[in-house]
Amino acid sequence: MVIILRPDVTPDQRHAVEARLRDCGFQVVFSPNGTQVTMAAVGEGTMPGMEDMLRMPGVADVRRIPAPFKLASRIFREDSSVIRIGDVEIGGKSIVLMAGPCTIESEEQLVRTGAAVYAAGARIMRGGAFKPRTSPYSFQGLGEEGLKLMRRVADAQGLLVISEVMDKSQIALMDRYVDIFQVGARNMQNYPLLRELGSVERPVLVKRGLAATVDEWLMSAEYVMSGGNDRVMVCERGIRAYETYTRNTLDLNAVAVAKSLSHLPVIVDPSHAAGIRDKVPPLARAAIAAGADGLLVEVHYDPERAICDGPQSLFPEQFQELTGQIRMIAEAVGRTL
């Protein structure tokens, strides 16, 4: 249940409404929605009558949220969320490009790749320090050393940093180096991790699980938001289908659906969706045409020698060419790059 307060609501009236919802067993979450204040009753309470709530002083409107997610719903917040980090806005008019290597390897790799993606228009650098590898015998990432390196290089180039967190025990450490926490597809339903990310300051990007429905995906965002962190964005990265020519199957239906159900920014990762370099640009262009707010792309200054995911990493020139096309497509859908 969402309660929209009148612009002239008094503090006492507001407290009375809040108290009433808590008495029913709900948690109460606030959202400033333009000039109005909106209040969501979430959790497992006993729903009070709509009429009763409407009659309370200071209440402008009352609505049910039929979706299982509440804080992530457009009914709770009509306007699209914009997440600001420094002078970068995610979910605003401008398309956001996050690009960089799959895994952090070396200073040279980061410096050269970072310079290339910055020149092409990216403002956020990606790179993994803790890698979720299918095999326990594969390289598992450079850990803190890698994060330090990426922070230093990114700062020098004026880039922000996004990196994957795999377990809640890594949060405190990573918080010192990254600007955005990325939750990987395999951890989309790692609830202890999501809960803990609900209490950090930094934004969180939640990748969609390999076979997650849109509801489940947005519920994972809701886990973070229910802990108090409303700077959440979600990321589509391909679902598992039966085709073997590509690694996964990009699901742009889900992007269109998520954009209409939720106010959260929706990012697309075409690299994992394709798994093959030459299929990345078509999918990246398609994502922006379908309404995505940004891209998370693997780029490597020398993909043939990448430790991980080389075959799906773009060459810097390919990324440069792609961003030129993205600019024109962004315009077609009323955005900029």
Next chain:
Amino acid sequence: MVIILRPDVTPDQRHAVEARLRDCGFQVVFSPNGTQVTMAAVGEGTMPGMEDMLRMPGVADVRRIPAPFKLASRIFREDSSVIRIGDVEIGGKSIVLMAGPCTIESEEQLVRTGAAVYAAGARIMRGGAFKPRTSPYSFQGLGEEGLKLMRRVADAQGLLVISEVMDKSQIALMDRYVDIFQVGARNMQNYPLLRELGSVERPVLVKRGLAATVDEWLMSAEYVMSGGNDRVMVCERGIRAYETYTRNTLDLNAVAVAKSLSHLPVIVDPSHAAGIRDKVPPLARAAIAAGADGLLVEVHYDPERAICDGPQSLFPEQFQELTGQIRMIAEAVGRTL
């Protein structure tokens, strides 16, 4: 095996090569590829040595086609196929729009919808006279009466006509009224139908089955081509996945893969992929951004009163707005509308 003949090959040399392949048990199919003549050995013969073939007089090059489809492969024909019908080109530089109602209902419906889609840039009108309905108790289409109507209206408005054929027994009848035969997703592996379409003059559009791989989809095109009809295009219309918010899931990976494996034009039907009107434009835009050669879209002058698929049919104004966006996106990928 593909054999590329030298520009100066003599008729005798050509016949010798052809005879050799036939002796090995193969069928031989010719394709003029620019200034050269290309010959494919298809079927279940015993492959002769590559060296032996190369040594035959008049032979410029010999290549294996590892894919199961041969005539549909880019190895057989490097340049993209362009299908010409009157002054419309499918697969050329210009994006082709096919639009119209799900099912043919009445003259008013066709006239008003036809005028609207023509004004917005469509050059081909779609409309079903024989409808594959999941329930035997649902309306099954107007049949020949509907085809006559659509032909008349289309001619008056300068549109071409595409309509679905469900059984080989309908081919002779439909041939009198349509410009393009459409094979529906449910019939993608109706081999007697595909074979029979191999001997018609008119182009054939083969929709991808609900769970078909790209190989199976292109093999269905190959069925038609192996009968002698090389004017084939394929159409992606969404695969079956687990999400319930939309009817199907548009698979643009398949579009990118098909465009690189095959020289055939690839069309996208965003209407069946979405199943909901407001999700059609984002998917349509994405399809063109991903490299599709055209769109097959359901438009109805009054969708609320459509007999069939009303909820996924665009209003004429929506289609008009969409084609404006498509024009800009086409430009971003080096195409026109």
Next chain:
Amino acid sequence: MVIILRPDVTPDQRHAVEARLRDCGFQVVFSPNGTQVTMAAVGEGTMPGMEDMLRMPGVADVRRIPAPFKLASRIFREDSSVIRIGDVEIGGKSIVLMAGPCTIESEEQLVRTGAAVYAAGARIMRGGAFKPRTSPYSFQGLGEEGLKLMRRVADAQGLLVISEVMDKSQIALMDRYVDIFQVGARNMQNYPLLRELGSVERPVLVKRGLAATVDEWLMSAEYVMSGGNDRVMVCERGIRAYETYTRNTLDLNAVAVAKSLSHLPVIVDPSHAAGIRDKVPPLARAAIAAGADGLLVEVHYDPERAICDGPQSLFPEQFQELTGQIRMIAEAVGRTL
């Protein structure tokens, strides 16, 4: 809507009820259900009031059928259908085994395979004369010559014959040789074919499409039944999933669901579901344990030399061992073999 008439209903009363339903725009189909007569109103009529119908003389009960399929529903017919062909019963207490080669090759093949499967307990012989092959260049079956051969061999051994029909133009020919028409997975939604099979005398087995829902599968059975042929059985043969170790994924959830929603016999084809010989017996046993009424299994006297599907065909000894296990499992679920 299903109307159950009283045991003492008069012909006039029955005609009145029937006339009422036809006036509402429905087709009326009868089913003798034990001592009572049951009448289904199917099609796109305007539903009369339940109360009104209940008040008509001779009417014992009135029920809605919420499912899209009507004649195939257990609400229309509570008892499981039993299809009798000679002294074989499909859907009765006894499990039915249909076994034989993928494709008809030669007299020796049929005689030796037929003898083996008969000895192991099979009463119906399978074998394809018209083969739906993914490639137009693969062997397409022996056609009528093959059917003649199979009929002769089967008669000599006391076996019935099931074979696949691919197009409605083949029905008249096949009707002279087969006891059961098999509709393949690729043709599950070939509606002209299903409709035509609605007017034959012989039973029809409808295989489930590769990605068909249970509703769609039963609707295809309904297509046949709506034409007047109520001797229909359905066959699960594996759905398309993402795993590559096996050809398809057997879906026994669908068997359990179909058995509760519908009165039709449910057969399972473990051979296509597995695609590998040594995985066929576990899936075959599982099918019977889950409640299937019979099996359709590929057996070849010499699988290594089979023209088609050799790798998934059982050796005669394997089939013999399997039927021994099936006998014990049948007993565990109150059946016999």
Next chain:
Amino acid sequence: MVIILRPDVTPDQRHAVEARLRDCGFQVVFSPNGTQVTMAAVGEGTMPGMEDMLRMPGVADVRRIPAPFKLASRIFREDSSVIRIGDVEIGGKSIVLMAGPCTIESEEQLVRTGAAVYAAGARIMRGGAFKPRTSPYSFQGLGEEGLKLMRRVADAQGLLVISEVMDKSQIALMDRYVDIFQVGARNMQNYPLLRELGSVERPVLVKRGLAATVDEWLMSAEYVMSGGNDRVMVCERGIRAYETYTRNTLDLNAVAVAKSLSHLPVIVDPSHAAGIRDKVPPLARAAIAAGADGLLVEVHYDPERAICDGPQSLFPEQFQELTGQIRMIAEAVGRTL
């Protein structure tokens, strides 16, 4: 690479072989396989020549393991693993039944359900104390209080205890109360958790993720094993498909495939695969017929009042009837209950 040592190998010879593999960059893991000692070289080393290794004194045989999992492979260990806990054997001749409520609710619930499942033949009690719920607002489990309760009740009834661990931070606590750690489907690729479970003494059951391939599933078992804990079993619980009549789709192909690729015990959870009570028994029977080593079933003494998963929990009488059928099916496949 697997190296099988001769029965008369000397300690010095063994050390030499081990040292050689370590020099190549591998980790070395030992497995006593009957009277022989088997050694696996795992990790990212440089493979030495097969011939070279065979020539080393004390070496009986050398084999490559083509699968990505090594310790979980049947090539490393031919005989099926048997996990012993007290007098219960998992993976031996006898089928193992694990049964109990979805979530721990109260002493009465556990006592009554525990008594019922014990009487029906179960030897292991399931029940969740930490619940992975899709919604952050749903009941999240009783935590330690619940574990204490279940331990007490299970001890009184002679049952072992299995319960789900959601995060590595819960391991130490849970280790005091449970006999088997269960890793849920959502955490199948929570690698920090799997790694940590590699160093506990107790057995671990790894549920298959909703869209995991058999390779990925066995790789998750490998993660635990690579840490030194070889008492691992895997559990199939249904994959995500497109059907909506049931919650998931049980995949018995995967059971048959896992049993042939790996020596690990394979358990089946028919409750989550069905999601509806009356579909659980057919799937449970099918699992045993397909070769599963045991079942993990939800049973509740009063399912209508269960906090969680009531609709898929069996009534005690249903479970009793099911185990009677399982006993007969077990016999058909050479097992006992």
